[in-house]
Amino acid sequence: MQSTYRIACEDRSGTCFTIDVDGRQYIVTAKHVVGRTEGKIDLRVHYCQDLQELSCRIVGVTNDDVDIAVLATSMLLSPPLELTPTTSDLLLSQDVYFLGFPYGWHAEVGPLNREFPLPLVKKACVSMLDLRTGGPRLMLLDGHNNPGFSGGPVVFAPINTLGATRVAGVVSGYRYDWQNVYKGEEETEFRYKYNTGVIVAYSIEYAIELIRANPIGAVVSEQNAS
Template sequence: MIPSDVLGRVYCLKIGDSTATGFAIDVDNRQYIVTAKHFAINLSDGTPLQLMFEGKWNNLGGTLVGHASGEIDISVLTLDGIASNPDLKLIPDQAILYGQDVYFVGYPYGSWGDSKTAFIGRPIPFVRKAIVSCVEDGPNGEHRNFLDGHNVPGFSGGPVVYSANPPYDFKVTSVISGYKFVEQPVYIGTKKTDATVQYNTGIIITYGIRHALDLINSNPIGAVIKK
């Protein structure tokens, strides 16, 4: 169902002890890596960006394009070279509808599959399905899409995609940030304790891809795609 145009642009990234997901998009003949700001902010202390390839972490010559402002959980990076084949098409587009099926792709808890040959050394990402549950434009210009599904750590920074023209024409509409949780009391048998646990509500928080495009347009330094 999910075509190579999507899978071939998703990466497992690491900064220090933190892992997350990132994905490549092409804008004006340049390529960029989009990920979550709460992950990429760790680049500020000089810790290198690493990418999982052929079963090991490889240091990348990544440069920060920009962090989105305020609570918008998106950062854009550029590498010294092209990460994804430009023939793989993944177009940014926010033309989604309430209740629409979407998919998100990434590496939960830094986990992946291994196909030996199909991904040419890259780890195979996990795919999960959700629906568009709510859309919000915040007071400071932030655009959020709330999804109904089940997200876990590691998917942060991954693309939310939908099929604009089934079955294979997929577009990226937003970037995974996290999930809404509520504090629930812990019981021992029927006795309520003072302890609480963070309960995953199934509400996934994502930020619109337009924020990544704003960062790119304000600082267009991506790796040049040679024709």
């Protein structure tokens, strides 16, 4: 929770989180929240009960429909945390959790979280897991997502394995469908869009590949930094 942040970029808002890879720290979010593919970008990060500007460089974004962006700053946004970025040991039908700031909702806890707000935590089940090389490496989760969770982490604890919590994916959004509106038994001309409860998230391995192709994150450990 201490590495998950509420962000805004132009007229878009969502969630991001930090991971440490090879001794450097990076910001991971959804590509559609960032809205750009290269260069510098000014995020607004919720801090001290307001959105504060944070200058970032775009490390890389995924191609095609895969919805992941990786950013870097010149400073550490989070303290070093044992949050391993991997899909290893993630199982079909396993419970996972996803974190974020739907509709901007959050909990202000002051110095308990270094003046950053805490996110909402929701639970889901891994309904489909497709991590084959060559196709979109994604997971479909059975849960109830809301606008604002985009870019948030999907985390899990390995079953029957001791170790730290792992982050397996990045929330992209949810599948919606259109339904007709009825008045009694009579179908009207109106339709409404409803949340199907299917969450789309992409594998964290995409972020790791972007990072290793352009390792410019803030240094966490001089000994391990590449």
